[in-house]
Amino acid sequence: MPFSAQYLLLRGFYAFEDTRTPFRVALWVSAVNIGLATACHYLLPARWAVTGMAAAYAVSYAVGLLVTALMLRRRLHGRLDGRRLCRTYGKLTASAVLAGTLGWLAGRACPTDLAPAAWAPALSLAAGGITMVFLFVLLANAFEIGELRSLPGLR
Template sequence: MAAWVAVVNIALVTARHVLLPARWAVTAMAGAYTPSYAIGLLVTARLLRRRAGGRLDDGTLRRTYAKLLVAAGLGAALGWTVARLCGTRLGTGTAPTTLSLTAGTLTLAVVHLTTARLPRAPELRRLPGLR
C-alpha cells in the first residue's frame, strides 16, 4: 500500500516540478501528499474490505476521516494565520522566522487535536490524556 502512495506522490511531484514555475513548484510538491495519501486510503479501504469479507463499515471510516479532515483544515488555516501575523510583526531573519513557524505549528496542533476530539474521533480516544 505504501508503494501506491509513493508512486502517485512521485508522479505528482514530478509533474508539478516540470509544469509549474519555480516559485510555486515546492509548495505544489508539498501539496502532492494530499492526493497521494487519499489514493492510499482508498486502496487500503478496498483491500481491507476484501480481506474482511465485506464486514468493513465504510460509513464509520468515511465519517472518521471527514472529521479529521475538517479538524486538519481548520488547524491549518489558523496555524497559517498565526504564522503570517507573527511573521508580519516580527520581521525577517532566522529568529523571527523560527518563532513564526513555531507559533503556527503549535496553533495547528492545538486546534487540530481540540477540534478532532470534539466529535469523538475514535483514534484520538486511544491517545493518553485525550480520553
C-alpha cells in the same frame, strides 16, 4: 493522514500472510506519486513545485488508501466498516485543515518587530505551531474523535 490510514489497513493483508497485495498497492501509490510529482515539476512555477510535490504525495496516498480499503473490503467479504473509516478520517482532515489554516494565519500575523531579526522566523513558527496543535486538539475533541481519548491527559 492518508498515509497513516493506508499503512494501518495494509496490516489486514499481513494478517492473512499476503505480502503481494501490499506490494501491488505500493506500485499504484508510486505510479500516482511519480506522475503527479513530474507534472508539478514541469507545470508549476519553481517556487511552488515542491509544495505541489508534497500535495502529490498526499494525493497518491489517498489513492492508495482507496485502493487498499476496496481490496481489503473485498478480502473481508464486506466486513470492513468503510463508513466509520471515512467519517473518522473526514473529521481528522477537517480538523487538520482548519487548524493548519488558522496556524498559518497566526504565523503570518506574528509581529516580527518585537524581537531581533534572527528570531522572527522562529517566533512565527512557534506561534503557528502552537496555534495548530491547540486548535487541532480542540477541534478533534469537538468532532468527538474517539481516538483522542487514548492520548494521555486528554480523556
